Amino acid sequence: MYLMLCELPAADGEPAVDAALTLPHHNGRTEGVNCKIKLLKRQRYGRAGHPLLRQLILLN
Template identity: 55%
Template sequence: MGYRGSYGRVSAYQREKRTSPRPVTAQPPAPRVVTRWILSRPETLTEIEQLRLKAVLTNCPELDALTGHVRSFAHMLTERQGERLPQWLDAVRQDDLPSLHTLAAGIDRDRDAVIAGLTLPWSSGVVEGHVNRIKMLKRQMFGRAGFNLLRKRVLLAP
């Protein structure tokens, strides 16, 4: 019997859909998860994460190339090997990854500063942190009180 509009009756199509086995396929990992795997040190990933990342990279050669460039840059950054930057930029330009070409062009505009940042032990991070804190306080105080109160908050805030 087919579906006639009354409750309790099921059409042959619905019965077939209910009873037919669905193929079991693994759900692909979310982009955020894959990004975390790529940006993590390979030795910190679990064996399952390494295998799943390897499967993703096997199916997407562009992502595999991107992963190589990201990890190479991370190694250059952590080991302070700024002198390797020109070779890294050349390798990036050889691959067909437009977003990395944009990054490479931006780095090229200020190549000497980037090499110094990747090589030298000094950092302006503390100063940038204070500037960020002052800007946050200024945004919080916008339209609320005068300059004197803002000055006191900047000087007294931790």
């Protein structure tokens, strides 16, 4: 399926797709950290103030 999409005529997003498939750079680590922070915020909602939440983020 994906190979068929690559054979379509050039689109506006072609450089972005090409870069995503060929370059070794990605934002996986950043997304993982964001997910962990959101999880901590959900767990501590209403129970911890900003200083405690900050300490939890820095310790994890």
